[in-house]
Amino acid sequence: MISIVILGAGNVATHLYKAFSNTESTSVIQWFNRSLDVITPYKNKVDITDNLNTLKKADVYILAVSDDVIAELSSQLPFENRLVVHTSGSVSVYDIDKKHKRGVLYPLQTFSKNSKIDFANVPICIETIDKKSYPLLKELTTSIGSPTKRINSDQRRVLHVAAVFVNNFTNQLYRIGHEITESEGAEFDLLKPLILETSKKILELSPFKAQTGPAKRNDKKTIKKHLKTLESKHHKDIYNLLTASIQHTHGRKKL
Amino acid sequence: MISIVILGAGNVATHLYKAFSNTESTSVIQWFNRSLDVITPYKNKVDITDNLNTLKKADVYILAVSDDVIAELSSQLPFENRLVVHTSGSVSVYDIDKKHKRGVLYPLQTFSKNSKIDFANVPICIETIDKKSYPLLKELTTSIGSPTKRINSDQRRVLHVAAVFVNNFTNQLYRIGHEITESEGAEFDLLKPLILETSKKILELSPFKAQTGPAKRNDKKTIKKHLKTLESKHHKDIYNLLTASIQHTHGRKKL
């Protein structure tokens, strides 16, 4: 049985608490948050605390707190030589105070507190400084059904940037689709099946092979029509840049 | 029973043929293509032809041919005053020769010949010049299980542009995610669950509400780190433009 203390009570911490509480092979023995009221509803199920000096001894301490706080909180922990990990995609593993054994469990997924998460759909990227901590973290993440992958810092760094492209930026393209359709009273809902199909397609085809449309075909007539249809300069700029990007990828344009 | 003649044998025509052949209330009585070999495999199931002069009388003629060919092919049809529709998102309904009753059935989905299509996931946008043709087109598209929507030319125009944003441009962001991760030997596959989740999220939340990440939070430290991680100027340009776009949408920046 792997014993865990979770620190933080935001989106990630809350989902991790629920997942780890439901396995046979792990046990959340304590939950820390600086404001106790957030975790008070769980007080009958787990030992809760807002005092770092009362932290119990555990196999692993998971700091699922805001990126900016990780370094400071880790140095405030009143013990050393135990395994302390954070869950951030962008914070260095070396930000954790060096008095600890250090690691990262980066869940490559978008969490919000109220939506259900199936950890089978949450790949967890594991990074450790000393090799010995790896098997324990691997066992931990496997216990909640997550696919896991051992990665290094450079890989975590690029995965975090790539996640911004496929998640935040993609969502912004949906938003622009919303703005464009609404400008003529057309329904954004009509685009939803296409949005789903576009994402499902890459399960079978590489994004390179999946590409279609006027930019890839270099269909100048349609591209011109589209630019005429777009009213905002801002939408036009994005249209031009992403059209050039597709043409570059498919060998039609030097950038 | 609505009788249909399909013209063309590409992605859209082939899927429409299969769908309309499988309903009780419609019948494909003939299939035309300029090159007969493509449709020869179907010759025991439907009357096939490559000769416009042998076209049978039908309730509706569907021109599912390349955009550039629609006008010419429609004027070559050796009859008048019958209902002729095309399936394009970007071609005007007035491109169809005015000797016909004219309309458009624009399927808002991405088709490839080899992948299966469930028409329940293909909204079909219907446009007609005379109002009388609408009920027939509505019955036709409903028979294959498609959600349908009556739209006007301006709405079809914006839907087509919006489809480029949410389909082609989104797919290009996946491609860039692929390029960035591969640059460090990280696996693109790790991003696939996030890609699926991002698209599913807009079934419940508007893209505005679904947005998260460093651009929305105006997390300058992370944005700076990301720009440092990106090696290609081209990736940086897209990062900057879409970050500014998100900040504009969420009230942090004037464009």
Ligand SMILES: NC(=O)c1ccc[n+]([C@@H]2O[C@H](COP(=O)([O-])OP(=O)(O)OC[C@H]3O[C@@H](n4cnc5c(N)ncnc54)[C@H](OP(=O)(O)O)[C@@H]3O)[C@@H](O)[C@H]2O)c1
């Ligand atoms: N959300 C995601 O989709 C996602 C995905 C992958 C990785 N991550 C990473 O996971 C970590 C947590 O993210 P989150 O989304 O769960 O954050 P969140 O919902 O904003 O929660 C932040 C937590 O940090 C605590 N905190 C903030 N300042 C603190 C301080 N000075 N001292 C002690 N605790 C403090 C907060 O405590 P209070 O409750 O008292 O405010 C809260 O419990 C971050 O490193 C993030 O990069 C997030």
Ligand SMILES: NC(=O)c1ccc[n+]([C@@H]2O[C@H](COP(=O)([O-])OP(=O)(O)OC[C@H]3O[C@@H](n4cnc5c(N)ncnc54)[C@H](OP(=O)(O)O)[C@@H]3O)[C@@H](O)[C@H]2O)c1
């Ligand atoms: N693919 C999609 O995802 C999609 C989605 C929505 C709407 N659409 C629209 O649907 C229509 C068809 O698209 P598609 O993807 O099915 O095209 P496609 O696969 O490229 O097929 C084009 C068809 O047009 C025929 N054709 C080309 N030039 C011709 C000519 N001069 N005379 C007669 N026939 C000619 C071709 O005949 P051959 O077989 O002899 O070459 C072929 O059957 C287009 O208007 C397109 O905008 C497509």
